Amino acid sequence: MKVVEEEQRIRVMEGPWTTEGVIREIIEEGTQEDPFYLMDLGEVVARYHQWKELLPRVEPFYAVKCNDDKLLLSTLAALGTGFDCASKAEIELITGLGVRPERIIFANPAKLASHIRYASTVGVDLMTFDSETELVKIKQAMPHAQLVIRIRCDATSAQCPLGIKFGCDPLTEAPRLLKLAAVHGLQVVGVSFHVGSGARETGVYARAIQLARALFGLGAAAGHRMRLLDLGGGFPGHAGSCIREVAQVINASLDANFSGCEVRVIAEPGRYFAAAAYTLAAMIHAKREIPTQNEEDGDGLHTMYFINDGVYGSFNCLLYDHQTVVPIPLQSEEGASRMSSLWGPTCDGLDCVVPRIRLPPQPIGGWLIFRDMGAYTLPVASPFNGFPLPKVRAVVDRRLWSVLKELWPLTEDHFVVGERVTGPQTPPPSPLASSPTESLHRTVFVECALK
Ligand SMILES: Cc1ncc(COP(=O)(O)O)c(C=O)c1O
Structure with a gap:
């Protein structure tokens, strides 16, 4: 077994524990001077399950830009999400984790030509565009790309509006771009939008899906085989937030506009998984x-x-x-x-x-x-x-760990049982360590082979 740094290990928690309690233990060891993060893998897994339950028709493609911590990326990769990458480096990072290129969308409407060529060499075909110059660039760098037209549809209020920078007008620009792509012999396969990060309006998804539906018709009329709808990001991520309300809006709108269609629906949540x-x-x-x-x-x-x-x-x-x-x-x-x-x-x-x-x-x-x-x-x-x-220290509940270790590339050899921890002090190991006491939990250190 390799010796690894404390920060590179995942603590597997047994018994009752809280984030605050684990942070207290770390600082009470007395050696910590730098800021640090405590990352609870359970939160990521819980959010993945919530997504699957509330948005069963929508495949999440995690937006890497939001937080590229390898442990988060590896966990999402193991759970089976796709990824939204915005650059060559992000594509390299995700394919480096063993994620197949079909699970990646290059979702930057203004790409460097060299990044498009790189995407082509590794087989990442799906990419967004919102302008004529981008179409010309893609035609030169990767004529076989599967294109997704990004339209603008902004929430009435958002923490970070994005429409000011990206997204063509769905009524005045998009129809012309769809025709132009066909003239260039390029294949448009779908429509994407981003309503704004931290969107404070849920109804906007219904408006955007309806606009996308109309463009599916125009795209087909221009000769494109339209089959992908990308809902972008904008989903809430803070503790206690829930996507139930926005999921109701999205599901109803998908039923109204895309029922019975062979359309793959994806989204690019960032904040939702990471915050x-x-x-x-x-x-x-x-x-x-x-x-x-x-x-x-x-x-x-x-x-x-x-x-x-x-x-x-x-x-x-x-x-x-x-x-x-x-x-x-x-x-x-x-x-x-x-x-x-x-x-x-x-x-x-x-x-x-x-x-x-x-x-x-x-x-x-x-x-x-x-x-x-x-x-x-x-x-x-x-x-x-x-x-x-700050460095990231990760924790995971023992019950979850037993599931995750089946998904991750780790074996039993990768973890050792650590010392018993009861609170402020770390007493020497004792036979009491495994007895069920109320405030007691055991810590198991696991080598994180994914970092
Ligand atoms: C293209 C694209 N997709 C997805 C996201 C993630 O958005 P959010 O964190 O709101 O889910 C962003 C954020 O900037 C983005 O630009």
Whole structure:
């Protein structure tokens, strides 16, 4: 058996456990100084099952850009999802995991010619377009591509609207592009859209599916064999969110527009699979008390806390993904709450994580956790000013592990039973370790051969 680093192992949890409890154990070991993520694989699997139950006709193609953590990708690959890749590197990453090219869509309507040629060499045929110049480029680089026309149909409100950049007008541009593709001898096989990431309207999917239906007719009239509908992303991902409502809209609209048709329906969820599975833990390494004139600030003082991850790291999501984050303190001190702010570790004044929040006094060396941090955080983060990016530590419940290990390329030889853990302390192994005590859980460390 190979010796592997702690961070490269998956903890298999037995008995009752919580994300917060596992984070506490890690920091109470006393050696942790850098921020880290705790990734719960169970959340990903639960979401996959929820998708299958609520959207049985729609195949999820996970959007790799959202979070390219290998463990997440490998888990989804093992469960059988497809993948939405936006570049050569993403295609390389996914095919490198052993995913067949038929399970990949190159869903970037404005591609580099060299990336299209690469897709062609590895057999990724399915790709989106939304302009005449893209058609010409594809004709030169990969004339046998299976094209999916991306149309614009925006939710009335979304965390990150995308229609401003991608998607041709379904009424004025798409009909001409479908004809043009036929003139060029290119095959259009379907229609895609993205209603906006973090869409706050569910009815938009019905509007978009109806627009797509009309284009299926026009595409067929232009000589294309239309057989793929791609619903894009936009699905909610935070803890406790559910796709039941949006699934009802989609299923009803598919029944109304595509019942009895031989049409394959896919979607490109990113946030849905990634967000809630990752919890970030960050440490307070400095603080400053400053006078304030703001009457709401009570005693005339405001506390600035400096933490070891900031907007150049995981919290880039505040700038790019328009997220809001809520700190949960793990080790508050006695005393009245005071208006406070949280700042990242870099020397930039822009590096503010939370500008105003009432917090009980926090010690230096205290930790804060932030939930729902799996979407559009890690892949965008940079080690600006020399601050390391958080590593990911993974946990999985024992019951789930027994199922997953059948799917993953791991054998029994890949894991060893770790020491018993009862809370703050890690006592030496004892015969009591396997006896059923209420607060007791056992940790099994598993080599993650997938990293
Ligand atoms: C083409 C495409 N598909 C899918 C996604 C994933 O969207 P979401 O995270 O909202 O599911 C994105 C996000 O930007 C995208 O650009």
